[in-house]
Amino acid sequence: MATTENAPPVGDNLPADGLPSSDEVDESIRLITDNATRIMTWKYDREREQLVSLYNKAMASQWSSVTDLDWAIEVDPEQVVREQTSSTMKIVEQATKIPGSPIASWTDRELNAVGIEFLKASLSQFMHGEQGAMLTAAKIVETVPWIDAKYYASTQTMDEARHTEVFAKYLHEKLGEPYPMSPFLDGQIMALLEDSRWDIAYLGMQIIIESLALAAFGDMLRRTNEPLLKKLLRYVMADEARHVAFGILSLSEYYENLTDAELKERQEFMIDNTLRQQGRSTTPEVWERMGVSPEAVVPFLIQASAEIEVDPSTNFQRYFFAKLVPNTRRLGLLDANDGYLRKAWGEAGLMEFEFADDTASDYEQYDAVAQDRAAAS
Numbered sequence: 001m002a003t004t005e006n007a008p009p010v011g012d013n014l015p016a017d018g019l020p021s022s023d024e025v026d027e028s029i030r031l032i033t034d035n036a037t038r039i040m041t042w043k044y045d046r047e048r049e050q051l052v053s054l055y056n057k058a059m060a061s062q063w064s065s066v067t068d069l070d071w072a073i074e075v076d077p078e079q080v081v082r083e084q085t086s087s088t089m090k091i092v093e094q095a096t097k098i099p100g101s102p103i104a105s106w107t108d109r110e111l112n113a114v115g116i117e118f119l120k121a122s123l124s125q126f127m128h129g130e131q132g133a134m135l136t137a138a139k140i141v142e143t144v145p146w147i148d149a150k151y152y153a154s155t156q157t158m159d160e161a162r163h164t165e166v167f168a169k170y171l172h173e174k175l176g177e178p179y180p181m182s183p184f185l186d187g188q189i190m191a192l193l194e195d196s197r198w199d200i201a202y203l204g205m206q207i208i209i210e211s212l213a214l215a216a217f218g219d220m221l222r223r224t225n226e227p228l229l230k231k232l233l234r235y236v237m238a239d240e241a242r243h244v245a246f247g248i249l250s251l252s253e254y255y256e257n258l259t260d261a262e263l264k265e266r267q268e269f270m271i272d273n274t275l276r277q278q279g280r281s282t283t284p285e286v287w288e289r290m291g292v293s294p295e296a297v298v299p300f301l302i303q304a305s306a307e308i309e310v311d312p313s314t315n316f317q318r319y320f321f322a323k324l325v326p327n328t329r330r331l332g333l334l335d336a337n338d339g340y341l342r343k344a345w346g347e348a349g350l351m352e353f354e355f356a357d358d359t360a361s362d363y364e365q366y367d368a369v370a371q372d373r374a375a376a377s
């Protein structure tokens with residue numbers, strides 16, 4: 001994998017318990033303590049028909065990272081950047097026109113180079129997020145009490161392994177050195193992996209991060225013409241939509257039986273992870289790699305954004321909340337505790353999406369794998 005290509009072989013000198021001591025932990029790995037209890041069940045009856053059906057679909061729509069994607073396709077990163085539509089690049093271009101800007105002397109050459117770095121930065125976060133999803137799905141296998149959910153989460157663990165692998169391979173073979181995990185994503189995923197409540201891993205990953213992933217992958221899919229990346233994103237999204245549906249079907253049942261106080265905790269979690277998070281899209285490392293001080297360039301980017309009235313997060317946020325809000329409605333979390341979450345999101349102007357299609361209803365529309373196979377036969 002690209003991120004560990006030059007890393008020392010962790011694991012070769014481990015003590016008998018298999019865990020490296022703190023002075024042996026280098027920056028290529030992270031130790032995480034999970035505080036949730038594992039559950040083994042003797043109830044093998046298939047009681048949850050919708051989960052059975054989802055599991056069967058997941059098995060039927062498995063795809064191969066080796067044979068379903070054409071890795072022989074030549075990717076010219078400069079061409080990918082030239083042909084994509086990117087509001088971030090529009091802002092950067094505008095910032096080169098502002099007198100006093102640290103990038104005022106930039107030509108097409110530097111603009112193209114920073115475009116490639118932004119693409120690598122996005123795909124790097126996708127890769128790290130996918131590994132987080134793989135670990136979270138494995139945690140759900142271990143901690144969810146229901147056999148049907150354990151079966152489903154096992155297929156998801158495989159899906160997420162494939163997603164991590166394809167983003168890592170695309171970066172390594174087609175683009176170059178990836179970026180480290182952003183502190184925002186790192187904090188969000190580590191908290192889920194450590195949490196003692198099994199449903200919080202579900203809520204954070206299946207509902208919030210997977211809805212975010214659908215919006216981010218969909219955004220990149222619309223903006224790019226590169227055929228390998230397009231197909232890879234379509235196939236990953238086919239799986240992700242099913243993962244969100246899995247979260248909705250499982251949690252809507254579980255949340256029916258929680259107390260108001262327990263539901264309030266989940267509502268607070270949703271608010272914390274949507275309204276109280278700032279700065280998720282800052283990418284200082286991109287500027288550092290370009291030899292530009294992030295602190296020096298950011299004021300000019302803000303000015304450029306205002307001048308051309310382009311905010312790169314607007315469309316993305318709309319796609320995200322257009323999925324997240326109806327998905328949350330299905331969980332019953334909007335109206336618990338006298339509409340506590342409805343009020344908070346309403347004040348942020350998000351309730352217009354309440355009756356958009358939720359992902360448990362529309363996930364099959366994303367199944368590009370089934371669509372391609374039907375077309376081929």
Ligand SMILES: [Fe+2]
Nearest residue numbers: 130133160163
């Ligand atoms: Fe994924």
Ligand SMILES: [Fe+2]
Nearest residue numbers: 133210240243
């Ligand atoms: Fe996923």
